[in-house]
Amino acid sequence: MHKSKLGGFIIDCRTSDLPAAADFWGAALGMPIRELPGAEGQLYRRLEDSQHGLEIEVQKVEHPSRVHLDIETDDIEAEVRRLEALGAKRIQSVQTWWVMEAPTGQRFCVVQASSPKFHERAAQWP
Amino acid sequence: MHKSKLGGFIIDCRTSDLPAAADFWGAALGMPIRELPGAEGQLYRRLEDSQHGLEIEVQKVEHPSRVHLDIETDDIEAEVRRLEALGAKRIQSVQTWWVMEAPTGQRFCVVQASSPKFHERAAQWP
Numbered sequence: 001m002h003k004s005k006l007g008g009f010i011i012d013c014r015t016s017d018l019p020a021a022a023d024f025w026g027a028a029l030g031m032p033i034r035e036l037p038g039a040e041g042q043l044y045r046r047l048e049d050s051q052h053g054l055e056i057e058v059q060k061v062e063h064p065s066r067v068h069l070d071i072e073t074d075d076i077e078a079e080v081r082r083l084e085a086l087g088a089k090r091i092q093s094v095q096t097w098w099v100m101e102a103p104t105g106q107r108f109c110v111v112q113a114s115s116p117k118f119h120e121r122a123a124q125w126p
Numbered sequence: 127m128h129k130s131k132l133g134g135f136i137i138d139c140r141t142s143d144l145p146a147a148a149d150f151w152g153a154a155l156g157m158p159i160r161e162l163p164g165a166e167g168q169l170y171r172r173l174e175d176s177q178h179g180l181e182i183e184v185q186k187v188e189h190p191s192r193v194h195l196d197i198e199t200d201d202i203e204a205e206v207r208r209l210e211a212l213g214a215k216r217i218q219s220v221q222t223w224w225v226m227e228a229p230t231g232q233r234f235c236v237v238q239a240s241s242p243k244f245h246e247r248a249a250q251w252p
Contacts, residue, residue, distance in 0.1 A: 004156060005155070005156055005177055006155045006156075006157075006175070006177065006178070009135065009193065009195075011195075011230070011232065013230035013231070013232075014230070014231065015230055020229075021229075021230045024212055024213055024214075024228060024229055024230065025228070025230075027212050028197065028209055028212060028214070028228070028234075029131070029132045029195075029197065030130060030131055030132075030248070030249030031132075049132070051131055051132065051247040052132070052178040052179060052180060052247075053178060054178060054180075064231070065228075065230050065231035065232050066192055066193070066232060067135065067192070067193045067194065067195060067232055068193065069135075069137075069155075069193060071154065071155065083154055086150055086153050086154060087150055088150075088154070102150060102151070102154070102191075103146075103147075103150055104137070104139035104140070104141055104147045104150065104151075104191050105139070105140065105190070105191035106137065106139075106191050106192060106193055108154075121177040121178075122156070123156030
């Protein structure tokens with residue numbers, strides 16, 4: 001048995017100016033911006049969502065700008081298989097997560113659980 | 127003075143089969159699906175997010191599938207002006223909401239506040 005839930009979303013921005021992109025989205029959503037250390041900080045800024053407990057990040061990308069959802073889980077392989085059974089497809093394994101594509105066409109990621117209330121809020125799957 | 131916050135997101139699906147699209151996303155996110163009455167029900171299914179208190183809907187659309195964010199507010203015109211000052215552009219007024227475009231290219235909507243904890247969680251703007 002494993003668990004999963006909506007982890008949050010990533011605001012993918014095709015931009016050369018990640019700080020400006022994060023400034024816009026932080027101000028638009030009323031969320032403080034946190035810089036991240038090391039290589040991660042070159043690609044991501046975190047928006048602190050104390051309102052809902054979601055993991056929200058602004059990401060610098062090369063593809064067209066969009067928003068993608070993250071599903072967080074305590075067992076990535078089991079969750080990817082569950083989503084495949086629902087009709088999603090594996091697209092690419094990246095570092096610790098999987099990029100998948102929904103039957104309705106949106107890309108999304110399956111990531112390791114990190115939200116503080118994961119075990120309390122997540123659904124449990126057989 | 128007015129208030130705003132992240133209201134939720136809409137999973138826009140280019141599909142002729144809204145129930146199937148909602149079935150996938152409800153199962154993927156572990157959220158119950160609620161049908162909506164009347165004309166709204168032809169285009170939308172609600173996903174009940176008791177985990178985070180977000181307004182999440184699956185929408186049948188004609189444009190390519192994507193996910194778009196909704197910002198909820200108690201004063202749409204004031205919020206649209208605030209977002210314009212941050213660099214966003216008005217795209218289209220639809221029923222009671224505005225479609226806008228971020229400087230980073232994503233479309234999003236400014237909608238009337240409806241979440242139960244809006245006044246408690248929203249940021250207040252001068």
